[in-house]
Amino acid sequence: METYSFLREMADSWALLLLVIFFVGTWFWAFRPGSRDLHDDAADVVFRHEDTPASEKDDDDNNTPGSEGRS
Template identity: 60%
Template sequence: MEQYSFLRQLADSWVLLTLVLFFIGAIIFAWRPGSRPLHRDAAESIFRNEKRPAPEGEEEVE
């Protein structure tokens, strides 16, 4: 039972702190200055060949 108590205390304190810091880092990374064009390009990539077919020789990625 001593190992369980140690792991429970570890998960309640340090692992929780690590996950919160990781989450905040991910949010800061996504909202960093200059990332808007990258996100817009990723969001609109599925519509690139909507008006005309892709040129022959390019394979479709599924």
């Protein structure tokens, strides 16, 4: 059997099967019972050290690009 034919047969059958098994396993791992707390914690990481919202004065003092010369 030629090398190309052999690799093509492996890719068509076994590699596809392995990728499907990997996808289904990853899906079950992400949605397993008890993982909600981990996902909620990861979603709230950006807000972890915010104590108070920014005031309007702080928003006006920001030097954002493109805001020069505007009143």
